Amino acid sequence: MIIAMFELRHLAALDAIATEGTFGRAATRLGYTQSTLSQQIAALERAVGGPVFDRPGGPRPARITPLGRVVLEHARTMLAAADAAGEDIARFHAGGGRVDVGTFQTVTNVLLPPVVAALRSDHPDCDIRLVEDETETPTLAGLDLMFFDGPGAPDLDRVRLLADEHVLVAPRAMFRASRVAVDRLDGVPMIGLPPICDQRRVEDQLADLGVRPRFVFRTADNQAVVSMVRGGLGCAVLPLLATGSARSDDQVTLHRLRPALPPREVYLLWQGTLSPLAARLRDLSVAAARDLTSSGACRL
Amino acid sequence: MIIAMFELRHLAALDAIATEGTFGRAATRLGYTQSTLSQQIAALERAVGGPVFDRPGGPRPARITPLGRVVLEHARTMLAAADAAGEDIARFHAGGGRVDVGTFQTVTNVLLPPVVAALRSDHPDCDIRLVEDETETPTLAGLDLMFFDGPGAPDLDRVRLLADEHVLVAPRAMFRASRVAVDRLDGVPMIGLPPICDQRRVEDQLADLGVRPRFVFRTADNQAVVSMVRGGLGCAVLPLLATGSARSDDQVTLHRLRPALPPREVYLLWQGTLSPLAARLRDLSVAAARDLTSSGACRL
């Protein structure tokens, strides 16, 4: 007997007949004719190598055979899985399901909250998973979308979300002018993020200008950088959005740099076809970024 | 998007391509051509309402899409179930699997042991389940085979296994002759099984002959009946096989009755098509019964 030559439609027929008792009623329920069901069962019996129903003849209903019971048991498993698949597919198309997003602090704190709120208001049961994996060469593996401060690998799809101006955050007494010349940072005690990604680029650019700050503390936490500046430990060069809600006050001052460093460019990366949910997240993110830019939040 | 119009073969293609990476290798593995797999995936994509693979073009391999992942997850469930079904079907045809048998004490103790031994020697993993349900009108529901002391309902299939002579079991001092006239049992203290099935027929037949024994103890346990006779509590009329290995000794004597009561006829009943395992059990039971009969074990 040959292996697994049966079709889902045959198994549905088996189930319907076993449930309804007769070929005719099962055919009605499935929207077929009795003739079709007879042939489907015949095909199934060819596939499994023996009869699945006893047909006593006359008005007596069909009775399932031991072989039929064996097949039926598995058939119901498969039909249930098919149903579940259909539901998941429908949910997928409706914009539900799951989306895995790579992000980083600024995006998580500034951009994503309204995006997530909008998604969850449309699809309360959608499964949004955020992963913060700030490494030098991040990967898209296992992610549907990834926010990144650069255009990423050339074979990826991308959209540029915003340009985030680099500003100087300094203890209040340190600088007066609203614009500070970059070379005044040479030798100055400085707080920094770990030297990867944007922070690395900033330091490289300063070095190209002959400026070598003296890093006295590094932390991966944007807010902690600002707090240390606030404590007077040193100053910091940060993308404006990374400063959070910090603005010039009685402890810190924010300054533009002269010459201005190239801004941090935030991209959203993905690869190939997106799920409707992920596409919606992308579109909402683009809109949110446009709002941020036009509201002036990315420029001092 | 339409519901569950996909076929197992499409899901197998999906799985193979997701595993192998390219349509061509997957086609080779499945024994199809690349063209066929392209068309199968196209059909699947029509069924699920969207692409399941991104085809980057050129020598780059196909990559599964989010929708493809959703489908693939369920596909693997269904394919695993199909595999399991195939294995169960193969086991079924080879004579393995499960069989549910209704039996009763005599059959369990005398007939079945060698039958079960033979079955389990052929198929060590076969699942033989015995149910002792000694009621007046037993049912075949949930059973593949049923041993019964009568021909059963007319719409059942049956085979007559053996005729088991009714004998008198008496305390040693009670009767001398090897044949005892039935009417000598009138008023005699007697041990009996519950008055159903064969026991009921025996009592009816005695009553028809004007014989009314005095039942002083009833138990459903054949061996307990003999034990009570051995204790001198009374005598008993039993089918010979129900006496187990009891024979005339220094405590009990076995006697033929005059006139002989009709023997207990043991049938094996079933309905419709049997599984190979059940058919084998039936055939072995017929052979075992023939052995019992020809060895004289059913006649004193």
Next chain:
DNA sequence: GGCGATGATCATACAAACCGATCATTTCCA
């Protein structure tokens, strides 16, 4: 003995599967 329900069977129209050949695209290498 006829009625009604059951499932099987047949002929036919239609759809789908599969294959072989071919094509378009892209990468890689010389």
Next chain:
DNA sequence: TGGAAATGATCGGTTTGTATGATCATCGCC
């Protein structure tokens, strides 16, 4: 820069399978 190699898509044609409606055989029941 041009061509070889590998990818998947597409097309035409044959085969296979599917669904239908009509008809037939069987059997229980009134």
